[in-house]
Amino acid sequence: MRRTLIASTVLLLLMAGVPAQAQDHQGMDHSMHGDHAMPMAAMGGDPRQLVNFPPEMREHTLANMRDHLAAISEILAAMSTGHYAKAARTASTRLGLDSPAAAGCKPEPAAGAPMMSRPGDMEHRMGKAMPEGMRNIGLEMHTAASDFAAEALKATGINNPKPALAALSRVIQQCSACHATYRVQ
Ligand code: HEC
Structure with a gap:
């Protein structure tokens, strides 16, 4: 009983x-x-925030991401063989503030510009669709990549790649910070 x-x-x-x-x-x-x-992840206890992009924006984001990883891989290969200027170039053109992928994370240009008809239109639409916190981390990542490029250009002169490598680790910290917080699927 x-x-x-x-x-x-x-x-x-x-x-x-x-x-x-x-x-x-x-x-x-x-x-x-x-x-x-x-908002809590719908099911299964995933703590990341779901960012509800339309399908083509999600595809575009993931393609960008795959290129980000490929760029990091090429940068590390170049750094490890002493090709510091090449590493700087890869960072500037594929990850830095002036790279096409950074456009959506940068603050809006002057109002009134016809957003939808510009090249890079998808990046700008993404910029509007992203939560502010996500865009800020993206901006940090692109800024860190430009900082890395500047350090990598100095590496030959000072015969020391360590400051550049430290800057590169700050880039990857931002990749991780965003991945820990947001998802698109
Ligand atoms: C501002 C946010 C943000 C930053 C910064 C960021 N990512 Fe991502 N990344 C994402 C999101 C969101 C996903 C999709 C994750 C999901 O939905 O599960 C993703 C997915 C990926 C994927 C998987 C792509 C696929 O096809 O599934 C790779 C690889 C990746 N990121 C690499 C990187 C690298 C490398 C960096 C840094 C250089 C980086 N990301 C920076 C947000 C970010």
């Missing part, structure tokens, strides 16, 4: 309280318990 009571109490607890507790226990999305209004 007593056992039955305990068993049914346990069962009730399982049905009522445990799912929420288990989520806490596993370090899942705490935002639902907190004050801030960040």
